[in-house]
Amino acid sequence: MWKFKNPIRHAIPATRWPTAAEAAQSLLFQPIKIGPIEAASRTWVPAMVPWRATAEGFVTQENLDWYRRFAEGRPGVLVVEATGVRDIPSGPLLRIGHDRFLPGLRQLVETVRKASDGQTKLLIQIIDFLSVKRRPERQKYFERFLSLTERHREVLAEVTEDHSWLSADETAVRNFLTVATEEVVEKVLDQRELESLRFGYREHVTDMHLPQVRELPAVLPDIFASAARRAREAGFDGVELHYAHAYTMAGFLSALNNRSDGYGGTRENRIRLPLEVYAAVRHAVGHDYVVGTRFLGDEVIAGGSHLNDAIYFGVEFARAGMDYLSLSKGGKFEDAQQPKVGQAVYPYTGQSGYECMPTILSDQLGPFGRSVPLVAAVKRAVNAAGFKTPIVAAGGITTFAQAEAILTEGQADIAGLARQALADPDWFIKVKLGRGDEIRRCNYTNYCEALDQAHRPVTCKLWDRTELAEPGAVTVDAGRRRLLAPQWQRQSDEEERLSVRRKAR
Numbered sequence: 472m473w474k475f476k477n478p479i480r481h482a483i484p485a486t487r488w489p490t491a492a493e494a495a496q497s498l499l500f501q502p503i504k505i506g507p508i509e510a511a512s513r514t515w516v517p518a519m520v521p522w523r524a525t526a527e528g529f530v531t532q533e534n535l536d537w538y539r540r541f542a543e544g545r546p547g548v549l550v551v552e553a554t555g556v557r558d559i560p561s562g563p564l565l566r567i568g569h570d571r572f573l574p575g576l577r578q579l580v581e582t583v584r585k586a587s588d589g590q591t592k593l594l595i596q597i598i599d600f601l602s603v604k605r606r607p608e609r610q611k612y613f614e615r616f617l618s619l620t621e622r623h624r625e626v627l628a629e630v631t632e633d634h635s636w637l638s639a640d641e642t643a644v645r646n647f648l649t650v651a652t653e654e655v656v657e658k659v660l661d662q663r664e665l666e667s668l669r670f671g672y673r674e675h676v677t678d679m680h681l682p683q684v685r686e687l688p689a690v691l692p693d694i695f696a697s698a699a700r701r702a703r704e705a706g707f708d709g710v711e712l713h714y715a716h717a718y719t720m721a722g723f724l725s726a727l728n729n730r731s732d733g734y735g736g737t738r739e740n741r742i743r744l745p746l747e748v749y750a751a752v753r754h755a756v757g758h759d760y761v762v763g764t765r766f767l768g769d770e771v772i773a774g775g776s777h778l779n780d781a782i783y784f785g786v787e788f789a790r791a792g793m794d795y796l797s798l799s800k801g802g803k804f805e806d807a808q809q810p811k812v813g814q815a816v817y818p819y820t821g822q823s824g825y826e827c828m829p830t831i832l833s834d835q836l837g838p839f840g841r842s843v844p845l846v847a848a849v850k851r852a853v854n855a856a857g858f859k860t861p862i863v864a865a866g867g868i869t870t871f872a873q874a875e876a877i878l879t880e881g882q883a884d885i886a887g888l889a890r891q892a893l894a895d896p897d898w899f900i901k902v903k904l905g906r907g908d909e910i911r912r913c914n915y916t917n918y919c920e921a922l923d924q925a926h927r928p929v930t931c932k933l934w935d936r937t938e939l940a941e942p943g944a945v946t947v948d949a950g951r952r953r954l955l956a957p958q959w960q961r962q963s964d965e966e967e968r969l970s971v972r973r974k975a976r
Contacts, residue, residue: 472917473808473825478832483914484839486870488907498878499871499886500903503547505861506761506794508708510547510592513878514899515887517797517865518550518596518711518765520564521929522922523954528555528566530575533928533954535582536945538593540955542586544896545903547885549583551595553713556698562926567597567698573705580706594761595705597698598713599691599720601674601684604667606810612668613649617660626659669809670816676722677730687719688734688744692751699752699762709761709794710752714745716802716827717818721767724784726776727805738783745784746791753792763795764788768845771801771823778845785849789858796853797863797887798846802827817924828890829867831915838915840873842866847882863887869913871902893919894931897959909959928954 494500500512523533541549555561558568566572576595583593607616617623619641627644628636636644648656657665666673678684699710714720722728723744728735734744745764752762766788768781785796806821819827829838846864853860865887868874874886892898894913901910911933918932928947935952938944945954 472820472830472920473806473822474832475834479834479837481831481833481837481839483831483912484870484873486872486907488902488910489871489905491903491905494871494903494905497871497875499875503861503884505548505592505763506709507759508592508761510885511545511590512547512899512903513885514547514874515797515863515865515885516541516546516549516892517863517887517889518552518713519889519893519929520552520923522563522926523928524563524565526560526563528561528564528568529572530565530579533945534565534575535579536955538579539582539586541892541896542583542591543959544892544899544901545587545590546888546892546899548592548594549587550711551579551593551707553596553598553718554698556597556599556694561600567595567701568694570701573701576701576705576707584706592708594709594711594763595702595707596711596713596765597695597702598718599694600718601676601722602672603674603804603815604672605815606669606671606812607667608812609668610649613645616667616672617645617648617664619644623659627655630655630658670807671810673804673816676719676725676728677735679730679732685732687723688732688747691719691744692748695748696751696755700755703756703760709763710756711797712745712749712752712762712764714764714766715799716767717804720745720748721770724766724776724780725770726780727772727774738780742784742787746787749788749791749793758792761794763793763797765797765799767800767802768798768842768849769800769826770803771826772803772805772821775803775805778848781845781849782852785853785862786856786858789853789856789860793860795861795863795885796849797865798842798849800826800842800845800866819920819924827866828917828920829915830917839867839869840864840877843877843882850881850883861885865889867915869915871907890915890917890919893929894933894956896956901959906961911956928952930954931956 502509502511503513521537523531554565554567556568624637628634702710724741728741770776801823802819803823804818806823807816807818808820810816829841843864850862861884863885864877864883868886868888869891877883891913895911898910919929922929930952934956938957
């Protein structure tokens with residue numbers, strides 16, 4: 472993970488938790504309309520990938536347990552992880568690209584309904600992604616993956632001052648490049664070829680020479696619409712269109728998108744496909760169903776989109792009729808760290824990745840609510856344009872006071888807690904009951920993010936090695952890590968009163 476040159480270690484904010492009466496009067500625990508539904512509170516668990524699906528993308532018992540555990544905390548809205556819209560292999564990530572996935576997804580919906588007593592609204596984030604290959608061994612790249620052209624021969628002849636390369640046997644050219652110096656390789660290969668050698672091959676939305684990329688605007692609206700229809704059939708309260716981070720739709724929104732087919736270049740062209748996808752989804756599910764999006768307030772990469780772009784996109788999404796807007800930041804491939812040979816590039820290892828999930832090792836600004844100013848700017852623009860579309864803030868929101876201030880100051884309409892909810896899924900109900908002192912506080916070291924990067928089941932270091940012998944505890948890594956946070960041993964109201972009396976003596 473990228474780090475500041477001279478990082479400052481920030482402490483977890485000290486806080487005073489509200490009493491139950493104070494929580495009841497707070498804006499955080501007031502209901503809010505999100506399109507056709509009403510959430511019981513303005514609390515939100517953003518999508519997090521737990522790596523618990525089958526290799527074919529089916530819901531497992533571990534998935535059901537994961538979402539049940541969050542639902543027990545009674546957040547207003549819970550968003551299911553990024554779920555693939557295509558019927559293609561994608562590893563242990565949930566998929567919704569075929570009707571055969573519906574039974575498991577229906578069971579997931581029923582699990583959340585039951586665990587939350589119907590109090591938590593359930594959305595599912597739907598996503599498309601382009602091909603990403605593992606970083607190859609140098610020899611394998613030059614022997615099998617490089618498409619050798621006359622240009623390579625010409626540059627090689629010029630660099631080495633040896634014109635025999637113009638007619639040399641292809642195997643000889645490949646063998647030479649395998650052992651050539653970095654200086655020679657950097658001159659012979661173009662930028663995309665160097666990327667494939669050093670990071671692994673990756674499709675870009677600008678690869679117009681590839682038929683499957685060129686045809687994305689023609690095929691994606693129907694693919695997303697079919698996925699949204701399945702989400703409605705499964706019983707979800709709505710869908711979240713994933714237009715953020717390193718994935719297909721974010722690639723279209725990016726200022727780096729220079730497609731020449733009317734879907735790149737200007738902001739108006741870059742938002743064209745995202746709006747067409749939304750229109751197809753809305754047509755498929757109707758206006759009595761929630762459709763929102765998660766997109767970036769800032770890509771945090773050279774040449775990428777920044778706040779002014781996000782403001783424009785936010786207003787246009789609201790104008791189109793989206794039911795909510797959820798803002799994130801960074802998380803791009805373009806500045807990711809080089810992976811080891813045999814591993815795939817991970818889009819949360821550069822500075823943009825840090826800004827997506829900042830840690831306690833930060834600059835003067837610190838990690839808490841770091842993205843909120845971007846969210847506030849988008850909200851001001853959306854409201855000024857005459858729209859009341861709810862705006863979700865997330866990123867280092869950890870205390871009640873912080874969340875409440877974001878809402879009361881008009882910076883956002885809903886507060887999203889991801890890593891803090893992972894650390895303690897009961898955060899919401901504990902705060903509401905006036906038992907904030909019992910909350911397990913996230914310390915923002917990104918232990919969970921490191922597991923995600925390794926594609927291992929995501930857990931929290933604050934609880935994954937505790938109470939391993941608890942009856943029913945499911946573990947991984949030969950029993951060394953539990954998969955779910957321990958159950959909250961909640962005292963009854965009478966027990967609480969007796970405890971208070973004992974302490975007062």
